[in-house]
Amino acid sequence: MIGTGKMGRCLSTLLRDHAVVTLHSRDIKKARAIARRIGVDGADINAISGSDVILATIPTGALQRFVEESAGAMRPGAIFVDVSSVKVGLVEEVLKRLPKGTGYVSIHPLFTSPKVKEKDVAFIPVRETATVERFLETLSKSGMSIFRTTAEEHDRATAATQVLHHFALLAMEMVLQRHMKSSERFKTHSLRKTLAVIRLVERNRETAVMIQKLNKFGKGVREEFIREAEALDREFSN
Numbered sequence: 001m002i003g004t005g006k007m008g009r010c011l012s013t014l015l016r017d018h019a020v021v022t023l024h025s026r027d028i029k030k031a032r033a034i035a036r037r038i039g040v041d042g043a044d045i046n047a048i049s050g051s052d053v054i055l056a057t058i059p060t061g062a063l064q065r066f067v068e069e070s071a072g073a074m075r076p077g078a079i080f081v082d083v084s085s086v087k088v089g090l091v092e093e094v095l096k097r098l099p100k101g102t103g104y105v106s107i108h109p110l111f112t113s114p115k116v117k118e119k120d121v122a123f124i125p126v127r128e129t130a131t132v133e134r135f136l137e138t139l140s141k142s143g144m145s146i147f148r149t150t151a152e153e154h155d156r157a158t159a160a161t162q163v164l165h166h167f168a169l170l171a172m173e174m175v176l177q178r179h180m181k182s183s184e185r186f187k188t189h190s191l192r193k194t195l196a197v198i199r200l201v202e203r204n205r206e207t208a209v210m211i212q213k214l215n216k217f218g219k220g221v222r223e224e225f226i227r228e229a230e231a232l233d234r235e236f237s238n
């Protein structure tokens with residue numbers, strides 16, 4: 001497992017009882033400390049050459065460089081896995097940089113915490129090897145529900161389920177910030193729930209901003225949302 005952030009910790013926790021997981025960080029001391037807390041082993045970068053699956057949970061923008069630097073160490077038959085929230089463009093760039101004998105699957109876990117009930121995972125088979133089937137079985141045994149898709153179908157769908165969702169909440173947050181001081185005592189039960197979701201998006205702000213910028217179907221959906229908001233405003237102003 002490459003990266004000790006939110007996804008690296010979440011997936012290590014889910015997979016630890018069903019696979020031999022070793023956790024790698026750019027800082028080996030940090031890897032060992034976090035690995036110990038999770039109940040797996042820490043690993044330095046040399047672990048790549050002994051691994052069947054190299055699961056990179058690092059920021060989307062760092063993936064190409066990571067693959068360039070580590071491709072030489074991946075053994076034939078092993079698979080490289082990314083968990084990026086945007087796929088179109090990225091998948092092609094990663095594939096170009098992988099050695100020929102290495103498989104590649106691109107997954108998107110649609111959750112950040114191992115504790116959530118629905119653990120759906122979008123799965124894009126890019127270059128399959130015998131290891132892929134075993135990897136999918138391991139995800140299933142770890143409680144994840146996998147469905148197959150393509151990079152384009154994924155990004156079109158997540159333009160609605162992520163770009164639109166986060167955009168609306170982030171815009172609402174800006175307006176609420178200006179008004180909440182005087183409205184604090186009037187918070188409704190449902191607004192408290194909305195504020196909790198906004199905090200969740202804020203905790204993943206770097207990823208949320210990356211999705212807004214890199215999902216090529218996102219701008220169209222944002223514009224559609226703004227048009228609908230303006231139409232509703234006209235309707236309610238009459």
Ligand SMILES: NC(=O)c1ccc[n+]([C@@H]2O[C@H](COP(=O)([O-])OP(=O)(O)OC[C@H]3O[C@@H](n4cnc5c(N)ncnc54)[C@H](OP(=O)(O)O)[C@@H]3O)[C@@H](O)[C@H]2O)c1
Nearest residue numbers: 003004005006007025026057058059060062083084085112
């Ligand atoms: N957060 C979510 O809800 C979520 C859900 C699904 C998919 N994803 C995807 O998962 C990926 C990671 O997201 P995250 O939320 O886990 O991010 P995160 O919490 O920021 O963790 C990313 C980890 O990657 C490592 N890293 C950071 N910059 C790096 C660089 N330049 N080169 C190499 N490693 C670097 C760091 O670990 P070390 O310091 O240990 O090296 C860092 O903790 C993104 O592609 C995102 O789209 C996120």
